[in-house]
Amino acid sequence: MLQKKNANVERREGVKRLRVKAEELRNASWEARLELTAEEEEELREQLQVFFKATQGALQDIDLNNVKAFYYPLAGQNVLRQDIRKPSLPLSLTLANAPEADDGSFVVPKIIEE
Amino acid sequence: MSFLNCSIEELAARIKKGELLPEKLQKDLIQGCKKAQEEFNVFISFDEDLIKKEVLTLFQEKPEDGKKLNLAGASCAIADNIATKELATTCASRMLQSYRPPFDAEVVTRLKENGAIPVGKTNMEEFGIGSCGESSFFQSVKNPWNKNHTAGSGAAAAVLTGAARIAFASDARGELGQSAAYCGVLALRPTFGRISKKGLITYASSLETIGILARRAADLWAAFLAVAGQDPEDVMTLLLKPQERFYLKESDAVLPRLAVLSDWQKAPHIEDEVCELFSRQLQKLKALGAEIHYVDLPHFRFASMVAGIIAAVEAFSNLSNYDGVRFGYRGEGRHLQEMYLKTRSEGLSGKVKRFLTFGALLSSSQYYEDYFLKAQKLRTLIVDELAGCLQEYGALLTPATPFKAPKLGSFPGDPLRREELLDPSGYFTAAAGLAGLPALTFPLHTDGLPCGLQLIGKKEDELTLLKAALLLEKENQFAWGGVTVAGI
Numbered sequence: 001m002l003q004k005k006n007a008n009v010e011r012r013e014g015v016k017r018l019r020v021k022a023e024e025l026r027n028a029s030w031e032a033r034l035e036l037t038a039e040e041e042e043e044l045r046e047q048l049q050v051f052f053k054a055t056q057g058a059l060q061d062i063d064l065n066n067v068k069a070f071y072y073p074l075a076g077q078n079v080l081r082q083d084i085r086k087p088s089l090p091l092s093l094t095l096a097n098a099p100e101a102d103d104g105s106f107v108v109p110k111i112i113e114e
Numbered sequence: 115m116s117f118l119n120c121s122i123e124e125l126a127a128r129i130k131k132g133e134l135l136p137e138k139l140q141k142d143l144i145q146g147c148k149k150a151q152e153e154f155n156v157f158i159s160f161d162e163d164l165i166k167k168e169v170l171t172l173f174q175e176k177p178e179d180g181k182k183l184n185l186a187g188a189s190c191a192i193a194d195n196i197a198t199k200e201l202a203t204t205c206a207s208r209m210l211q212s213y214r215p216p217f218d219a220e221v222v223t224r225l226k227e228n229g230a231i232p233v234g235k236t237n238m239e240e241f242g243i244g245s246c247g248e249s250s251f252f253q254s255v256k257n258p259w260n261k262n263h264t265a266g267s268g269a270a271a272a273v274l275t276g277a278a279r280i281a282f283a284s285d286a287r288g289e290l291g292q293s294a295a296y297c298g299v300l301a302l303r304p305t306f307g308r309i310s311k312k313g314l315i316t317y318a319s320s321l322e323t324i325g326i327l328a329r330r331a332a333d334l335w336a337a338f339l340a341v342a343g344q345d346p347e348d349v350m351t352l353l354l355k356p357q358e359r360f361y362l363k364e365s366d367a368v369l370p371r372l373a374v375l376s377d378w379q380k381a382p383h384i385e386d387e388v389c390e391l392f393s394r395q396l397q398k399l400k401a402l403g404a405e406i407h408y409v410d411l412p413h414f415r416f417a418s419m420v421a422g423i424i425a426a427v428e429a430f431s432n433l434s435n436y437d438g439v440r441f442g443y444r445g446e447g448r449h450l451q452e453m454y455l456k457t458r459s460e461g462l463s464g465k466v467k468r469f470l471t472f473g474a475l476l477s478s479s480q481y482y483e484d485y486f487l488k489a490q491k492l493r494t495l496i497v498d499e500l501a502g503c504l505q506e507y508g509a510l511l512t513p514a515t516p517f518k519a520p521k522l523g524s525f526p527g528d529p530l531r532r533e534e535l536l537d538p539s540g541y542f543t544a545a546a547g548l549a550g551l552p553a554l555t556f557p558l559h560t561d562g563l564p565c566g567l568q569l570i571g572k573k574e575d576e577l578t579l580l581k582a583a584l585l586l587e588k589e590n591q592f593a594w595g596g597v598t599v600a601g602i
Contacts, residue, residue, distance in 0.1 A: 020475065028475035032430060033437070033451075034467050035459040043526040044468045048475075051535040058416045059488045062495075069490035070497055072320045073306040073550025079349045093216040097441035106439055111450045 020048050117187075122279065122336045123361040126186040126229065129172075134187065136173045139231075140166045143189050147234050149599035150277035154256045156268040157277075158194045159201050160234025168231045175229070184360050185340050186229035188333070191278035193269045194235040195242050196324065197313035198222055205315050206250035207240045209436050209443045209461035219313020220348065221282055221324055221341045228340040233278055236268030240463050241317045242284045243429065245292040245539055246520060246530070249465040254522050257296060258597040259563050263519040266293025273299045273327045276598040280337045284314055286322040287421040288543020291555040291568055294327055296519035298557035298564030298592070300583060301327045302334045305574045306550030307352040310345035317432050318425040321547040329592075331583035332362045334554075338576060352574065367584035369404045370508020372569075376408040377415070381541045383530070384516040388565050391558045392513045395567055398589055406511070409503055413495045414545055420496065421544035422537045423476055423489035430473030436461065465534070472535055497549040504551075504572045509579060512542040514555045514566030546570045554579040556586050 025045065029036050036044065091104055100107040117125055117134065128134050143165050150156040172186060192198060195205045197215035204210045222232060240249040247254045247264025255265040258274050265271040269281035270293035283290055285303045294301030303325040316322045324341075328334045343354040374396065379389055400406055438444035438457030445456025459467070476485045503510055516538060524531045530538060537544070546553035552571045557564050571579045 024475065024478070024480065025471070028478060029467075029471045031478070032434075032467075032470045032474040033454045033458050034462070034471060035455050036467060036471065037464075039526070040464050040467060043464075044471060046526070047468065047532060047535050048472070050532050051472075054533075054536055055419060055485070058419060058492065059484065062413075062492065064488055064491040064495075067491040067494050069487060070493040070548075071490065074350050074352075076350055089216060094440075096216070097213055099438060099442070099444035108439055109447050109449050109453050 019052070020045065121330060121361070122185055122188050122333045125188060125279075126183060129187045130183070136169050139187060140169045143169070143231060143233055146189070146275070146277040146599060150272060150275045153599060154258050154261070154265065154271050154275065155237060155253055156255055156265075156271045156275065157191075157234040158204055158206060158237050158252050158268070161201060164200055165231065165233055168226070172229050172231065182227060182340070183229040184336060185225065185280075188230045188279045188337070189233045189277070190225055190230040191234055191236045191269055191272035191281040192222060192232055193238050193242070193267065193281070193283035195238065195284055195315040196221060196282060197315070198232065198235065201235050203235065203315065204251070205241045206238045206252055207462065207466070208251045209457075210441075211251065211443060213441055215313065217313065220310035220345050222313065224341045225282075230280070230337075230340070234272075236272055236281065236283070238267050238269070238283065239289065240466050241315070241429070241433065242286065242289060242322070243317055243425075243466060243469055244534075244537065245289045245296070246524065246534075247522060248524060249463045251463065256522070257519050257563065259298065260519075262521055263563060264296060264522050266296040266519065269327055270294050270297035270299055270301070273297070273329060274597055279328065280333055281327040282324055282341075283327065284316065284322050285325045285547065286316075286318040287418070287425055287537060287547050288540045288553075290325040290327070291514050291543045291553060291566070292539050294555040295514035295557065295564065295566030298559050298566070299327050299329055300331060300334055300557065301325055301555040302338060302576060302579070303546060303553045304338060304342060304576055305352065305552045307350050308338075308342045308354070308552075308574070308576070310341075310348040310351050312345055312348045318428040319432060320428060321421060321425055331580050331587055334583070335362045335577075335580045336360060362580060362584060364584065364588070366581050367588055368581045369399065369402070369585050370578050370582060371405045371407070371506070372399070372509055372511045373407055373409045373503050373507040374511050375414060376410050378512055378542075380415075381513070381516040383538050384513070385518060387560070388513055388515070388517060391560065391565055392567060395558065396511075402585075402589065407507065409507075409510075411499045411503060413492065413499055415541070416492055417496050417545035417548055418537045418540040420489045420492050421540060421548055422535055423485055424493065424548075426469055426473035426535075427477050427486050428473070430470050430477055433462075433466070433470060468534070493548050496545055500545060500549050500551065500570065504570075509569040509571045509582060512568045512570070514542060514568040515539055516541050518563040518565050542568055552576045552579055554583055556583055557592070558590070559592050
C-alpha cells in the first residue's frame, strides 16, 4: 500500500519537518509540566514553523557525520573534598522559603487524586 | 559635586584621602537609585537602609582589617538572578517573587571585600532569557534614551543613568552585550570560568557566565580583577594570573590585529544606521593605522540558531526544579501533579513557557538527534572556526547587534517575535557564548538610540579587549549628561 507524503514527514526521512503535530506539542508541554493557553499554543506553533523552515538548510545540508558534539567549554574532572564532617544547611534556612512547612518537613498536596 | 566623571581608581583615592564623606555618598547613591527607578523602572529592589549600612561599613574599615578596597565607594548594581541574602532574588519572575537566598553569590562577596557598594537588584528578562525586555514580572525597563524602547536589562540602564558605576549581569547568548548596545555602555563578557557562578541562577549551564557593565574601560577592568579567579565552591573556575597593575592607564591603549566578517552586512534585520555607524568606525580605525582583515567564517551565521537550541534544552532541565515544593510560588492543586502544573503555568511568563516547551520538544526522541545533537556538532564547527581565526588575529570585530533597541509593546505576529526561537538579536553575540570566549561591547552613540560594536577575543585574554576599548574611548567622545539621573 502506498503511503501519501504530506507536510508532516516521518523522522526516518530526515529533517523535513515543517509543522509540529498538535499531539507532539501537548506531550512536550506536559513533559515541561506546563499548561499552555490556546493563544500561547498557537503562537508557539507559528514560531516553530518559522524555526523549522529556517533550520532546514543548516541542519540538513551541512555534513556533520564525522563531527564530535561540543558539550561544555571547559574540560572538567571530578573533585573530591576531605572526608571531614561539616554541618549542612540549617533546617531553619532550608525551610525559610517553603510555601508550606510543618514539623521540619515541606508540606505538599497528596500525591494521588482520590 | 558629582564624582561620575572620575574613574574607580580616582574615586577610591578620594575616599581614602577623606575628600568624600559617607553622608554625601549615601545621599547621592539613594537619590540615584530612586530617580532611575521612577523614570525607567531599573530596579526590582533596593533598600535605603542597606545602602546606608554598606557605606558606613566602608568608612569604618581600617587598613589593618585586610580588605583590599580597590573598588572603594563604587556603586554596584546586581542583576536579580544573582543571589543576595539581604535582598530578594526574583529572576524577574512571579515564581521567585519573594525568594530570599541563604547566601550571597561569590561575586557579591568579592565586591564587598573590595569596598564596592551594592545598591540594588536590577530588573531583567525573566530568568535572563533574551533581551527583548517584555517578560519581566515587574514590568519592562525603559530605555533612558527613548522610553518607548527596551533597555534590554536594568543593569545596563543603571550604568547608563549613573545610578550604578558598575553592574553585574549574566550572559548566555549575548544578552549582556545586546543590552549594553541598546543602552550605549560598555560590557565585558569574560572567558567562561573566569568568574565564579556560585549564586548565579542559570538557565543555560554550558553557555552562561556573569559579565560586567560600566561607562569606562578602566572601570570594567578593575571590577573584573576584583571578582575573577578560582573559587573552591565552583570547581569550573579558572586561575587568574597575578596582574602587574590593578588599574589601567590611557597609555595602555592599543589595538590588536583585527578580523572582520566579510559578510557582516548580510545579518538578518540589520538596520542601515547600524551598518553606517559600524562602517564609519572601521574607517576611523583604519585611519589610525589599525590592521583590519576580512575573514570568512562560514558557520558563524548559525551561531544564534545553535545557541537557541542548546539553551532551550538546557533551560528545560535547569528550570525543572521550580515546582512549588521547597521555595517560590505555589499554585493550588488537588494533588501533587496538578500543583506542579498550576505552579509552573501560573508562575512563569508566556515567553518562558514557550521557550521551555520548545526545549522539551527538542529533547524528545523524535527531535533530539535531528536538532539538539546536530546543534552540538555545529557548535564544534563554530568553535573551531573562531579558534582558527583568533590564532591569526587578536580579536574578531563585529557589530554588537543587527538593530538598535526594539520598541516595547510587541505582540504575536511582530516579525521579531515570530522569530523569537531563532533569536535574531543574538546574530553576532551568540558565538562567544558557544565558544566560551571573552567578548567586549563598545558603544556607538548617536543623536537617538545608540548601538555598539563587539570584539571577541582569545580565551583568557580579556586584557587585549580592554586595551582596545581604551583606544576606542580616546577616539569616541560620549555625552552622558542627558541621561544621567544622579549617582556617584
